[in-house]
Amino acid sequence: MRRGLELAALGPAVGDHARVGAVILSPDGEVLAEGWHKGAGTPHAEVDAMAKVDPALLRGATAVVTLEPCNHVGRTGPCAVALLDAGIGRVVYAVDDPGDQAHGGADRLRAGGVEVVPGVLADEAEAFLERWLTSVRLDRPWVTVKWASSLDGRAAAADGTSRWITGAAARQHVHEQRAAHDAILVGTGTVLADDPSLTARGDAGELLADQPLAVVLGDRPVPDDAAVRRHPRGLVTLPGHDLVAALRALRGHGVHSVFVEGGPTVASALVAAGLVDEYLVYLAPVLLGGPRTALDDLGVGSMPDRRRLHVLSTTSLGPDLLVRARPHHAAPGHDGPTNDRSTT
Structure with missing residues (x-):
């Protein structure tokens, strides 16, 4: 997760998006790929990371993401669906997405049989995303x-x-x-x-x-x-x-x-x-x-x-x-x- 936050920091600091990083791990804990959100309209972090992996290796893999995978169609499709379609077996994330439309990705993943682990390094992710989270919540x-x-x-x-x-x-x-x-x-x-x-x-x-x-x-x-x-x-x-x-x-x-x-x-x-x-x-x-x-x-x-x-x-x-x-x-x-x- 800490590596995910390092990746998130590579994204643009301003703009209509959250800075998010993702790491894809094999069932044995090997790093398969890394990704981050490069700005509004570009693939979200988890999709960016999965695109760098042979699809066959994604089945049963773990996605570690700094923000709850989104559950809505915006400039891109819902990341929760992309993770389900890829056969990801476990999703670990730091902070719930507070957006009314984007929130719910974790529930959608659980309903699809994916193990979901929230709240990992939540305090660090909250501090990193403070401005964006405040703007969405208020x-x-x-x-x-x-x-x-x-x-x-x-x-x-x-x-x-x-x-x-x-x-x-x-x-x-x-x-x-x-x-x-x-x-x-x-x-x-x-x-x-x-x-x-x-x-x-x-x-x-x-x-x-x-x-x-x-x-x-x-x-x-x-x-x-x-x-x-x-x-x-x-x-x-x-x-x-x-x-x-x-x-x-x-x-x-x-x-x-x-x-x-x-x-x-x-x-x-x-x-x-x-x-x-x-x-x-x-x-x-x-x-x-x-x-x-x-x-x-x-x-x-x-x-x-x-x-x-x-x-x-x-x-x-x-x-x-x-x-x-x-x-x-x-x-x-x-x-x-x-x-x-x-x-x-």
Whole structure:
């Protein structure tokens, strides 16, 4: 199973699919073949692996898969049926598929006489597939909110200038994070004020291979000559102020993860609504003072209402510091608020 997770990591990190790996074993435990999912529309991992084996050797073999074999017809056929047709005798998998349509492959295999062993290295597979599993279970993309600020929490100087609070290393890390998400989201205020391109770029300004879908949230129209209209992945506009509906709409575009760079208005609204799964905060060793804070009102009236975070890591990026954090989950019996409504 651990080898299956290594294979899964070879697949594309972004896109409308889960990264899955598979290993086919003979009845004697010999590795017959390995496979992984190479992206939407391509054979799933177990089918990719079985295609590399003499069909006669598949009868009675074991398929080790990092995700429950699917049970639906999408861009490809159901993997559960392919395993049954091949005569596979045993299927071992790590995590149940949470999708309403795809789930049920294990039951179908059992009904066909296949021995099924679920839950092997489930914790490792859950961590590996965290963004995808979250998006399917909650019917919205995984939401990463990013901001850059001074040590005193200011995102801009008093006159509104914000370039550049952080240095080159931090800014390049931001571009890498853009490329690692399916979409990048800002509000119309950011588009009108800064005219961003919302692309993921390298050190020399070149476009990276993976580009996030550009998303603009809000009712004000995006100007015809806005840089974002020339985005290589295209532009999606989401009118209105219903954040849950907007995020669910992105699932219809195949978006499982979204990187939010929308300024304090959008970021604060997502935080207040309990819709943030992870924070990336880039802190520069400068002091600005003034009113232009990184976040607006969050509805915290007193200290007991504070929104507690769990810091996962701190990383030096040149002179700057990256703080990676997530909403705090209170332990059972804890008498303080969790401030984490993203899973309710």
